[in-house]
Amino acid sequence: MTHRILIVEDEPSIAELIAINLTHAGYEVEKALQTEVALNLMRDQLPSLLILDWMLPGKSGVQFAKELRSNDRTRALPILMLTAKSEELDKVLGLDSGADDYVTKPFSPKELVARVNALLRRQTPIDDAGPLSVGPLKLDPSSHRVTAVWPNMDPQSVALGPTEYRLLQYLMANPERVHSRANLLDKVWGSEVYIEERTVDVHIKRLRAALVPTDCDRYIETVRGSGYRITKMPTQT
Ligand code: CA
Numbered sequence: 501m502t503h504r505i506l507i508v509e510d511e512p513s514i515a516e517l518i519a520i521n522l523t524h525a526g527y528e529v530e531k532a533l534q535t536e537v538a539l540n541l542m543r544d545q546l547p548s549l550l551i552l553d554w555m556l557p558g559k560s561g562v563q564f565a566k567e568l569r570s571n572d573r574t575r576a577l578p579i580l581m582l583t584a585k586s587e588e589l590d591k592v593l594g595l596d597s598g599a600d601d602y603v604t605k606p607f608s609p610k611e612l613v614a615r616v617n618a619l620l621r622r623q624t625p626i627d628d629a630g631p632l633s634v635g636p637l638k639l640d641p642s643s644h645r646v647t648a649v650w651p652n653m654d655p656q657s658v659a660l661g662p663t664e665y666r667l668l669q670y671l672m673a674n675p676e677r678v679h680s681r682a683n684l685l686d687k688v689w690g691s692e693v694y695i696e697e698r699t700v701d702v703h704i705k706r707l708r709a710a711l712v713p714t715d716c717d718r719y720i721e722t723v724r725g726s727g728y729r730i731t732k733m734p735t736q737t
Contacts, residue, residue, distance in 0.1 A: 503548035503620055504528040508538045508564070509582065510556050514605075518551060521609040522616065535564045546577055549620060551612075552599070554583040562597040569598035569661055576644070576662050578619045582607070595702040600663045601695070618690050622666055632672040635719050635732040637711075639672050648714035656714045663688070664707040671720070671730040680727040704728055 505527050509515040512533070519529045530547065532538035534556060541547075550568070552561040561581060568574040581599035595602065601619055603612050632639040636648045638655070646658040646668065660668065670688050671679070679687075681697040689695055704720065711717040718734040 502526070502528050504530065504545075505549050505551060505616065506538060506541055506547040507531045507551045508533075508535060508556065508561065509551070509553040510534060511553075514553075514582075517609060518612060521613050525613045525617070527616070535559045535561075538564075542574070546574065548623075549578045549580065549616060551580045551582060551616070554581055565597040565599055572659070575659055576665070578623060578662050580612075580615060580619055595699065596706070598661055598706075600661065621690060622688070623662060632669065634672050634675045634730050635716070635734075636714070637668075637672065637716055637719060637730075639669055641669065648711075648716050650715075658710060658714055658716070660710050661706065663703050664710060667703055667707055668730075671728070675730050675732065678723045678726045678729045684727065700728075 505522055507515050507518050507522075507529060509518065509531070510533050515531045515533070519531055522529045530541050532541055535558065538550075552565060554561045556564070565579050565581065568577055568579065579599045581595075581597070581602040582605060583602055584605045600622075601615055603615055630641065632641075636650050637658075638647045638649055639645075640647075644665065646660055646665065647655040648658060649655045667684065667688050670684070681700040684700050685695055685697065689699075704722075708717040708720055711720065719730055719732070721729050721731055721734060723729060
């Protein structure tokens with residue numbers, strides 16, 4: 501299957517540079533100069549991945565990413581954010597908006613393609629472990645659904661972005677063990693792309709935030725100085 505990638509970038513020369521390189525790498529590419537056009541292009545069929553510029557006229561890339569994440573249909577769409585800002589805080593804010601990865605301008609087209617490849621590879625399941633269960637949390641890889649099941653209550657569905665889903669899947673497949681940030685990067689993100697370890701903290705924060713409505717956030721524990729784990733017996737109640 502050929503992956504279709506949608507580029508939302510208001511600078512035509514940059515959009516073209518990305519398009520050429522992705523086409524060379526075997527992808528189908530569509531371009532939109534602004535978010536309204538992008539929404540039109542996504543109406544009938546969602547792309548495999550969205551490359552989204554941070555600074556756009558009208559609605560910003562950050563705002564657009566937030567909207568996509570809050571919509572059931574587009575929640576799991578992988579988003580690679582382009583930013584001209586290199587400050588650490590801005591990167592983290594970019595991830596906070598719901599982006600799965602970011603690339604700082606000016607970027608090397610080769611690195612951008614590598615990031616796209618890696619992000620798409622992350623969409624393939626970690627393994628065929630089958631349904632997973634830790635405490636009230638259930639994860640079903642066949643339907644890509646996460647639910648919280650509390651006694652005497654209807655199952656509540658947990659809405660996760662693609663990276664948070666994969667992170668939770670890995671933790672649930674390996675419960676009670678402490679995973680270092682480096683290990684999580686390797687297993688969840690893949691080792692072929694350099695990503696800062698702080699990225700893990702950002703996605704753990706997002707995962708917990710998504711688990712708060714079902715009261716399951718405390719099942720993800722921080723082990724000071726070591727990393728993170730999921731446990732069926734959280735110490736915090
Ligand atoms: Ca721009």
